[in-house]
Amino acid sequence: MESIRALLPRLTLRQLVVLSGIGVVLGAGGIATAAVLIFLGARGGTLRPAPEQPIAFDHARHAGELGIPCEFCHRGVETQAAATIPSLEQCMFCHAVVGKENPEVQLLAAHWEEGRAVDWVRVHRLPDHVRFVHEAHILAGLECSTCHGEVPTMKVVKQVENLNMGMCMACHREMSASLDCATCHK
Amino acid sequence: MPRLDRRHFIIGVVGAVGGGLVVGCAKPDRKSRVQSFVLAPEQSLQGQNVWFATASAHVDWGESVVVRTVDGRAKKVEGNPEFPINQGKTHVRSQAGVQSLYHPDRLKWPMRRRSRGSDDFEQIGWLSALDILAENFGPPRDSILITGRIGGTTARIASWLMNSLGGRHLVYEPLETTALRESIRKVFGVEQTPHFDIGNAHYVLSFGADFLGTWVSPVQYSMAYSRFRHGAGRERGLLTQIEPRMSMTGSNADRWVYINPGHEGAVALSIAHVIVREGLVGEDVWGAALEAVGGRDALARYAPEAVAGASGVSAEDIKTMAHEFASHQPGIAIAGGPALAQTNGSDAGAAVLLLNRIVGSVGEAGGVLPNPGPPRAVPLPMGPTPYSEFAALAGSASSQSIFVYDADPAYGLPEAAGFKRTLTEAGFVVSMSTFMNETSSYADLILPSTHPFEEWGDFAVDAADGRQVVGYQQPVVTPQTDGRSFGDVLLAITPEFTDDVLVSSETMHEAVRLTAINLFGDLDPTISPDENWIELLRRGGYWEGGAQPDQFSSSPAWSIDSLQAPSFSGDAPQFPFQLVPFETVSVGAGAEAVNPWLQAAPDPLTTVTWTTWVEINPHTAEKLGLKRGDLVDVIAPTGEKIRAGIYDSPVVPPDVIGVPVGGGREQGGRWDVGQGANVLSILSPQVDSATGALAWAATRARLQKVGKNRELPTFEFFDDPRNDEKGAPVKVTSE
Structure with a gap:
């Protein structure tokens, strides 16, 4: 004990208690302030710049210039929870013939030849405790662009809406959809 | 080590804690990846369970299962709760369906043997394989088709082919009924x-x-x-x-x-x-x-x-x-x-x-x-062909072309039948199976068949519950190999041999679908025939109707006088034991041994796993100086013998030895080759006098000590009265 005391400044017990109290108050206040600032400043936590994809797929070319409907490739969107990423086989329905001189198409064809899946970087992602079903939203008449923005104008797709709970709630209120917690939360 | 003073110790601790806080509170890498399928599975709901009703992969008495699939992968087999034969339950063998589906040793593509007697096979494509089959299977050779107990549309197509060729169809069942x-x-x-x-x-x-x-x-x-x-x-x-x-x-x-x-x-x-x-x-x-x-x-x-x-x-x-x-x-x-x-x-x-x-x-x-019988278009599984007809093949082997599907007579027939020699001498042998087996090792052409979870089919239940029970089989996943179903292969080659059109479909899918629509397309008149077909697939089959009480004959057509005393191979003094082979619940007659789950499932009575054993009465064992695990040679009057460990069991009579079938495979997968011994191979060719069926429990045997002991892999520990895990044998595979 003597050796530890030698390291500390000489304080009376009263001074020690007061200093400890000030420390606790400042610490708790700081944490609370930081939490409030983080909460207020949060934008859903998922709004990020457009990621670099392993194959530079051009949505503006396919969905914009060529006018291919979203659901032509994202075939699960009307029937299941996930909109689904198209299989390579589906890409190759066209690209076995079309655009073979394009280096990105050649990269795609190489994956197809080798039977190797493409590791796409996910652009939109909701937290694990949310159950979002595309089918219900599309059948309710929502446009893809409501959540995903004007993808036909995006050369590289990025997230444009924050997709936080406030956005979901606002839309559900407007559309008179269910506001029960269990509707969306697992 | 340098002496650490207090100051540096505190600096170190503060540094470590601070560093930890910085690393722990850093922004996590939230980059998430998502893979596209190369080939999208049909009817899948991404990340969600999709259940398909189909036929069990490993039992032949007519069991319907539902298979849970996720993103096109089969995950788990359960019993079909609506199917009357199993009502949501399954046999243990059915559970192994997913294991055999993804087994690494499945045959993956057609192969042709470069020269007879060698193990040198070359990979070929299906077009070449079907050409070779069509050229060699038919006339001028005698065509012989050997299958397991096939039924339904597959059996109809097989009989169409064999009638066209004027050939014979033999049905092989190892422990024939x-x-x-x-x-x-x-x-x-x-x-x-x-x-x-x-x-x-x-x-x-x-x-x-x-x-x-x-x-x-x-x-x-x-x-x-x-x-x-x-x-x-x-x-x-x-x-x-x-x-x-x-x-x-x-x-x-x-x-x-x-x-x-x-x-x-x-x-x-x-x-x-x-x-x-x-x-x-x-x-x-x-x-x-x-x-x-x-x-x-x-x-x-x-x-x-x-x-x-x-x-x-x-x-x-x-x-x-x-x-x-x-x-x-x-x-x-x-x-x-x-x-x-x-x-x-x-x-x-x-x-x-x-x-x-x-x-x-x-x-x-x-x-x-009585059972009411199947619809004519979906025949019952065919009954087995008596052993004597297999033994008779040896007579004119060179003029024969033999096509074996879903059967392994080279493994299951006694050596005395000479079937391996028949295969060696036959003009042409083609084998179609999911795995290599003893018969395919003699084949000139090996065709990989799809797994039952990858094919279309239908089946009528033989031992039904008094109703007409028809089950349907549908693919639950896309094929894992370049295999084809037996029915599809027959539909591809049969038109080469005949102008008669018995089945007009070009694929099993169409053949099964059209048969079902013809039979049950108006089952529910409020929906279309195609919707009725989908409903049949969803339920797994059809089961209605009852048998007429007069389907049985009014009196038996048999005479008590025809019952004779039994005869056995081997005289009692020289061969003192009655050899009783038996089928185990999990491994069955050998075809299921390829699944390690089934090998590792303990026999219900002895708890032995992974190997073959010889059940013997404890007093007899004591008299012979044998204790559990002692290796013995079981020698039959044919001179053939197998080697296995002793299992002393009080419920085996003194002059009987029981040996399970299903072990000792020489061809197959990595988990069954070399496990145990094949008791079927040593049996004498005794037959039932009325039918020519193999009398597989009419062979006597003697035991010869080997002088070695190998602990049996069991789940029971008799040596330890507290029944704890002391000394528990553990089976360790090389993989």
Whole structure:
């Protein structure tokens, strides 16, 4: 004990208690302030710049210039929870013939030849405790662009809406959809 | 080590904590990746379970399962809750369906042998393979198709092909049930297995039929047995099991009676004798049936006292069983396993089944009921071809072309049958299977067949529940290999041989779909035929209707006088043991050994896994100086022998040894080749005199000590009274 005391400044017990109290108050206040600032400043936590994809797929070319409907490739969107990423086989329905001189198409064809899946970087992602079903939203008449923005104008797709709970709630209120917690939360 | 003072110690601690906080609170990498499929699975809902009803991959008695798939991968097999035969339950073998589907040793593409006698195969494409098949299978050679017990549309297409070629179709079943089928034909006058209504019976008298483990339709009978024992509002049914080696059913019986093999028929007739002599059942019940099989005079020879000596069953026991059976009606008498694998097998079976007519339980609830038969377009699984026809192939092998599918006679037929030599000498051999097997190792052309979870099919249930039961099989995943279904291959080559069009479809999918729509397309008139077809697939099949009571013949077409004494291969002094091969619940007759789950599933009675063992009476073992795990050679009169470890069991009679079948595979997968020994290979070619079926329990044997001990991999630990894990043998595979 003597050796530890030698390291500390000489304080009376009263001074020690007061200093400890000030420390606790400042610490708790700081944490609370930081939490409030983080909460207020949060934008859903998922709004990020457009990621670099392993194959530079051009949505503006396919969905914009060529006018291919979203659901032509994202075939699960009307029937299941996930909109689904198209299989390579589906890409190759066209690209076995079309655009073979394009280096990105050649990269795609190489994956197809080798039977190797493409590791796409996910652009939109909701937290694990949310159950979002595309089918219900599309059948309710929502446009893809409501959540995903004007993808036909995006050369590289990025997230444009924050997709936080406030956005979901606002839309559900407007559309008179269910506001029960269990509707969306697992 | 330098001395650490306080100052540096505190600096170090503060630094470590600070560093930890910085790293721990850093922004996490939230980049998430998502993979696209190369080939999108059909009907999948990404990340969600999709269930498909289809046929079980590993049982042939007609079991419908539902397979849970996620993103096109089969994950788990469950019983189809609506299907009447298994009602949501499965046999243990069915569970292994997903394991065999993703087995790394599946045949992946067609292969051609470069030269006879070598193991040098080259990979070829399907177009070349079908060309080779079409060129070599038909005339001028004699075409012989050997399959397992196929049925449904596949069997129709196979018969179309073989009729076109004028060839023969042999159906191979390792522990063949020809004798059972013949005895059913004789006593009830039907081809289809009747409905043994165990669930409503008050007494079951079973001669060697392991109906809870392997006999005919064990899942259905196990559920019925549950009702038999403790169904609501009924008295507990009584089970007597008479057999030369205790089976799983025997271990559940109220009374287990040892019998010398081959005397089952005599004991059954002796029970009938007591019932008739003592008038335990009125003559109006049995009079006509007994008259048809020879009358009281024929039965007179089977007094209990006369039968007791040779059979090993005491006269007292026979009388007790007769009294119990007669007084607990409705009751059922059944026969199977070693009781029918004798030189008098089918007559012994007829004698046992006759008991049902003696006590009047035929056509009664809780007795033996007729099944209504399948629709004509979906035939029942074909009955096995007797062994004698396989043995006869050796005569003209060089002029034959042999096409083997879903069968492995080179493994299952005794060496004495000379079938391997037949394959070596045959003009052309093609084998189609999911895995390499002994037969395919002799083939000139090997075709990979799809797994049952990858194909279309239909099946009618033989041992149905009194209704017409048809099941459907659909692919639950896209094929894992470049395999094709047997039906698709036949549909591709048959038009090469004939202009007659029996099945106009080009694929099994179409053939099965059109057959189903023709049969059941208007089942629900409010929806279209195609929607009815989808509904059949969703439910897994169709089960309706009932049998007419007059489907059984009015009286048996059999004579008591035809029952002969059994004969055995090998004389008793030189070969002191009766060799009783038996089928285990999990590995079966060998084809399932490829699945490690099934190899590792313990035998219910001995708990042995992964290997072959020799069950022997403990006193006999002591007399011979053998203890558990001692290796012995089991030598048959043929001179053939196998090597396995001793398992001393008090429920094996002194002059009997029991050996499970299914081990000792030389070809297959990485987990079955070299495990255990193949007892079928050493059997003598004894046959049932009435049918030519292999009498696979009519061989005697002797034991020869090897002088080594190898601990058996069991789940029980007799050496330790506390039954803890001390000394527990653990099976470790090399993989």
